[in-house]
Amino acid sequence: MEDIGLLFDFDQDGSTDFAFWGQMDQNFHFQTQLESFLMDCQAASGQLSPWSTFGCQSVFSDSQLTLTDLDVQSPGLGVCAEGEGCPADEPLEAAKRRARRLVVHQPYKVQRHAANIRERKRMLSINSAFEELRCHVPTFPYEKRLSKIDTLRLAIAYIALLREILMSGADPKSYIDECMKNGYKNQSDAIWNTSDLTARLSWIKWD
């Protein structure tokens, strides 16, 4: 019999199981510590990360090992760890709800954790690109930070406007002034003519 280390449910009623996968403390200065942490992780792969001490506690104990089985075929059959209370009189429905179980061992835990770190790093690079993009779209001085979706939409509109100005060969400021003066009557196909962008145009320094 294989060494079944630990089981956990993906059932809706298994909330207590997921409670251990709590989110990282949002006040944690993640960005500044990530790089040094990544280096630490590379130097000491397999060890628990600092997140374990910040509320991102793993459901697995240190002794758990590889993902050896994904038992979705025979709920309740041979999936209970020794001493893990698998009630013999468990109702059939409850047994069915326990169908999706994972047997988890160390390498899976380590791989999953490493993947989480890579994913966070990837998202950080995406976010830094968004920050860079925010610096290149017109915003109001008093405006709060643009959301990601607003940043993308505004960038699209702004690029379209710049392209039109280039194609027209006109002076940018006079082009904008003319457009605003005419209420964009002649710009029915101007995809940049969004309320967001037009409102910001007055803040652009064209000199």
Add this chain to the structure above:
DNA sequence: TAGGCCATCTGGTCCT
């Protein structure tokens, strides 16, 4: 309090 936005985790898929 509901909805928007976001970070994170996760498993699946694709790529090298």
Add this chain to the structure above:
DNA sequence: AGGACCAGATGGCCTA
């Protein structure tokens, strides 16, 4: 095989 990428789920924070 391992990493990159992606989308869904979840929960926290903030604001109207």
